[in-house]
Amino acid sequence: MSNPGKPVKQIHLAAHFPGVNNTTVWSDPAAGSHIEFASFKHFAQTAERAKFDFVFLAEGLRLREQGGKIYDLDVVGRPDTFTVLAALAAVTERIGLTGTINSTFNEPYEVARQFASLDHLSDGRAAWNVVTSWDAFTGENFRRGGYLAEGDRYERASTFLRTAWELFDSWDGYEIPADKESGVFLSDPKAGSFEHRDRHFDIAGRFNVPRSPQGRPVIFQAGDSDAGREFAASAADAIFGRHSTLEPGQAFYSDVKRRLAKYGRAREDLLILPAATFVLGDTDAEAQELAHEVRRAQVSGQGAIKFLEQLWNRDLSAYDPDGPLPEVDPDVSGDAISKGRAADRLYRDRLAVANEWREEAAAKKLSIRELMIEKTARQSFIGSPETIATQIDELVQADAADGFILVPHITPGGLDVFADQVVPILQERGRFRTDYQGTTLRDHLGLSAPRSGRSCVASGATAAAGAVS
Amino acid sequence: MSSASDSPLHLAVALDGAGWHPAAWREPEARPGELFRARYWAGLVAEAEQGLLDFVTIEDALGVQSADFADVDDRVDQVRGRLDAVLTAARVAPVTERIGIVPTAVTTHTEPFHLSKAIATLDYAATGRAGVRVQISLKPYEYALFGRRTAQRLRLADINSEQVQARIAEHFDEAADYVEVLRRLWDSWEDDAEIRDAATGRFIDRAKVHHIDFEGEWFDVRGPSITPRPPQGQPVVAALGHATVPYRLIARAADVGFVTPHDRDEARAIVEEIRAEQENACRTEETLHVFGDLVVFLDDTAQAAAERRARLDDLAGEPFTSDAHIFTGTASELADQLADWRHAGLTGYRLRPAAIPHDLEQITRRLVPELQARGLFRTAYESTTLRGHLGLSRPANRYAARPALAAV
Numbered sequence: 001m002s003n004p005g006k007p008v009k010q011i012h013l014a015a016h017f018p019g020v021n022n023t024t025v026w027s028d029p030a031a032g033s034h035i036e037f038a039s040f041k042h043f044a045q046t047a048e049r050a051k052f053d054f055v056f057l058a059e060g061l062r063l064r065e066q067g068g069k070i071y072d073l074d075v076v077g078r079p080d081t082f083t084v085l086a087a088l089a090a091v092t093e094r095i096g097l098t099g100t101i102n103s104t105f106n107e108p109y110e111v112a113r114q115f116a117s118l119d120h121l122s123d124g125r126a127a128w129n130v131v132t133s134w135d136a137f138t139g140e141n142f143r144r145g146g147y148l149a150e151g152d153r154y155e156r157a158s159t160f161l162r163t164a165w166e167l168f169d170s171w172d173g174y175e176i177p178a179d180k181e182s183g184v185f186l187s188d189p190k191a192g193s194f195e196h197r198d199r200h201f202d203i204a205g206r207f208n209v210p211r212s213p214q215g216r217p218v219i220f221q222a223g224d225s226d227a228g229r230e231f232a233a234s235a236a237d238a239i240f241g242r243h244s245t246l247e248p249g250q251a252f253y254s255d256v257k258r259r260l261a262k263y264g265r266a267r268e269d270l271l272i273l274p275a276a277t278f279v280l281g282d283t284d285a286e287a288q289e290l291a292h293e294v295r296r297a298q299v300s301g302q303g304a305i306k307f308l309e310q311l312w313n314r315d316l317s318a319y320d321p322d323g324p325l326p327e328v329d330p331d332v333s334g335d336a337i338s339k340g341r342a343a344d345r346l347y348r349d350r351l352a353v354a355n356e357w358r359e360e361a362a363a364k365k366l367s368i369r370e371l372m373i374e375k376t377a378r379q380s381f382i383g384s385p386e387t388i389a390t391q392i393d394e395l396v397q398a399d400a401a402d403g404f405i406l407v408p409h410i411t412p413g414g415l416d417v418f419a420d421q422v423v424p425i426l427q428e429r430g431r432f433r434t435d436y437q438g439t440t441l442r443d444h445l446g447l448s449a450p451r452s453g454r455s456c457v458a459s460g461a462t463a464a465a466g467a468v469s
Numbered sequence: 470m471s472s473a474s475d476s477p478l479h480l481a482v483a484l485d486g487a488g489w490h491p492a493a494w495r496e497p498e499a500r501p502g503e504l505f506r507a508r509y510w511a512g513l514v515a516e517a518e519q520g521l522l523d524f525v526t527i528e529d530a531l532g533v534q535s536a537d538f539a540d541v542d543d544r545v546d547q548v549r550g551r552l553d554a555v556l557t558a559a560r561v562a563p564v565t566e567r568i569g570i571v572p573t574a575v576t577t578h579t580e581p582f583h584l585s586k587a588i589a590t591l592d593y594a595a596t597g598r599a600g601v602r603v604q605i606s607l608k609p610y611e612y613a614l615f616g617r618r619t620a621q622r623l624r625l626a627d628i629n630s631e632q633v634q635a636r637i638a639e640h641f642d643e644a645a646d647y648v649e650v651l652r653r654l655w656d657s658w659e660d661d662a663e664i665r666d667a668a669t670g671r672f673i674d675r676a677k678v679h680h681i682d683f684e685g686e687w688f689d690v691r692g693p694s695i696t697p698r699p700p701q702g703q704p705v706v707a708a709l710g711h712a713t714v715p716y717r718l719i720a721r722a723a724d725v726g727f728v729t730p731h732d733r734d735e736a737r738a739i740v741e742e743i744r745a746e747q748e749n750a751c752r753t754e755e756t757l758h759v760f761g762d763l764v765v766f767l768d769d770t771a772q773a774a775a776e777r778r779a780r781l782d783d784l785a786g787e788p789f790t791s792d793a794h795i796f797t798g799t800a801s802e803l804a805d806q807l808a809d810w811r812h813a814g815l816t817g818y819r820l821r822p823a824a825i826p827h828d829l830e831q832i833t834r835r836l837v838p839e840l841q842a843r844g845l846f847r848t849a850y851e852s853t854t855l856r857g858h859l860g861l862s863r864p865a866n867r868y869a870a871r872p873a874l875a876a877v
Contacts, residue, residue, distance in 0.1 A: 143688035
């Protein structure tokens with residue numbers, strides 16, 4: 001499907017530590033701890049053995065609730081993102097360390113300090129997936145609370161990143177001769193000076209972490225909205241995307257890459273890396289069978305009812321998951337019964353979505369549970385190692401993506417089989433590295449180093465003020 | 470409560486840059502070009518672990534170092550810049566096995582929810598060896614880095630003024646609330662909350678995961694933590710104090726207090742004050758360590774130590790001063806003093822090496838054998854956790870319906 005005149009693209013691969021949603025099958029006998037450091041070590045070392053670009057950790061700041069109770073059917077709880085990444089730096093050597101850090105419940109100075117420190121401690125492997133959310137529910141855990149109007153949130157988030165860049169760039173990287181003989185530790189008495197004053201941040205002083213190996217962490221962005229795409233085009237190095245199939249992937253890819261020129265950026269300056277799940281089998285048929293079992297494990301009967309409740313916004317515990325969808329309409333009057341999920345905000349028009357689902361269930365003769373499997377648990381790649389390697393390569397060569405962030409459904413060993421069986425095929429075909437060529441995450445991603453110092457203070461982010469989702 | 474006279478001493482080192490003397494980075498063995506490298510810190514903590522020390526602390530501050538108390542100076546002859554201490558601790562945790570790791574964290578401008586899960590996670594990464602030393606930020610130039618509070622200018626000369634003392638007291642009250650939130654969040658999951666019950670489809674027993682509903686003057690925190698109860702149950706909390714207000718924080722909230730007596734009588738007075746506050750806080754049944762902080766210049770002869778200190782002072786262009794007592798002499802002489810001061814009620818010491826690696830190695834390779842020979846220090850680690858090293862049991866969970874079983 002690729003254009004014969006087009007150069008062959010190298011694939012980027014990364015691994016997302018299984019999260020606190022139903023993708024993760026905790027009931028599998030092989031499933032281990034989501035909290036113990038040994039699980040993270042296993043996962044990251046597998047990804048590094050496979051020469052992946054990076055591992056990815058999500059963040060949670062409040063346990064999810066539904067109907068006023070902590071949601072207990074999925075994996076619950078996770079460790080602190082920064083702390084795990086810094087510890088992983090000790091047990092890996094090359095692989096990139098990417099973490100989601102919410103800009104809402106922090107200040108730019110502390111986040112910049114933590115990322116600059118992580119980049120030093122990992123010798124240049126840090127990356128920041130910048131997200132923002134302002135729900136009062138999560139805000140109840142923080143002194144900052146959740147208090148901004150929606151329009152202001154985007155502006156604050158964009159300003160937050162721009163301000164962090166000013167802090168990263170407040171050191172040039174040449175200020176520490178540390179010359180014992182002359183007694184000059186610092187060549188610039190004002191090293192790290194910054195001043196940022198706007199309506200969100202009024203801060204000044206000296207940043208106390210010298211310039212880190214990558215200058216700045218690699219920036220990821222995960223939003224899908226128009227504003228989010230614009231923000232990514234202006235300021236991000238990579239997008240943690242959602243579209244892992246051909247046509248939607250190509251549409252997203254071309255749309256985002258087209259926006260780069262406006263910011264004076266080249267197509268290769270921003271990588272599109274959708275999240276993708278996989279089920280491997282010895283044969284395609286075996287993989288299909290296994291995938292079906294995994295989907296059943298991911299969506300139990302009671303889990304299906306809970307998913308449906310998230311859209312219906314009412315108690316549906318009396319319904320049979322193996323029966324038809326409720327005739328009662330969603331409750332559009334009240335506050336959402338589900339709290340702390342990204343999906344809560346997706347159901348803008350509950351009634352319309354409910355009607356679509358009813359029609360689909362009726363047309364395909366699906367029970368509640370079967371429909372919920374369709375809606376929440378379709379795997380991206382299913383097949384033999386050969387099949388999956390081919391699928392991935394074709395999607396990358398067809399510009400539906402630059403690579404994938406793989407999300408295994410078993411912690412921590414779910415990646416092992418991919419590393420052992422799929423990666424060697426991609427390597428044999430010359431599509432994936434057989435060893436790391438560089439030492440930093442920027443090297444792995446083929447990104448140029450940011451220009452050093454104050455001369456390049458974040459012009460891109462300025463242009464995109466007001467655009468994060 | 471440990472009786473100071475007959476139980477062995479506890480020993481920690483305080484790691485900061487190239488050492489506590491401002492010219493330490495110019496020593497021949499110093500590696501100032503490596504201060505921002507992980508291997509530097511991993512090496513120091515490994516050295517401390519070789520010496521069987523209870524724990525290391527890692528200094529931190531939000532702002533750049535300054536010789537001027539109230540303002541950022543523009544000196545270029547001293548170490549400037551540092552890495553985040555919690556992340557440095559996390560980076561060294563997997564490459565050490567027994568030693569406790571206690572980073573400094575600032576309570577004045579930061580979020581207790583974030584720090585609580587960070588220290589819980591450090592405790593997982595270190596399999597039960599984490600602690601945190603809490604510190605306030607009083608300096609206006611550090612306020613300006615966060616921009617959330619404003620403060621009047623401050624001069625060291627005014628430190629005892631009513632206004633400045635009130636501000637100090639407020640920050641320590643906030644720190645006490647902060648530690649309360651840390652501790653509640655650490656307990657917000659009972660140890661057996663994760664059940665993975667395939668029969669009912671439930672991953673947790675939500676009756677064992679608790680909101681903490683803290684409401685205070687500076688912050689409200691609903692909870693529960695995002696991170697399950699850490700291996701130690703409660704990681705160790707430490708604080709440094711020089712006066713009644715911080716002594717009260719130590720007595721109310723900490724497991725280990727660091728104090729700075731300059732002689733044995735002062736040590737006794739401080740310990741008595743803290744013990745009285747401990748009683749006021751109804752904590753007499755709990756173990757609270759009081760460690761003496763000392764800056765140490767150690768050499769094979771007292772003369773060599775004095776000469777080295779003088780040489781460093783020459784390089785610095787001024788005599789070294791410290792909030793803590795400065796000891797200059799041999800490891801054997803220091804052992805004498807440590808043995809003597811413990812009769813004032815100190816249960817251990819946090820030693821601040823004047824120069825790294827020299828004084829750190831003097832501690833681990835000279836002082837420790839000296840104390841061991843006197844029966845005052847362990848000859849092997851007898852526990853795998855920091856609480857264990859300090860003789861602290863694994864505490865029951867405050868939210869558990871009945872006392873939790875101690876063993877895990």
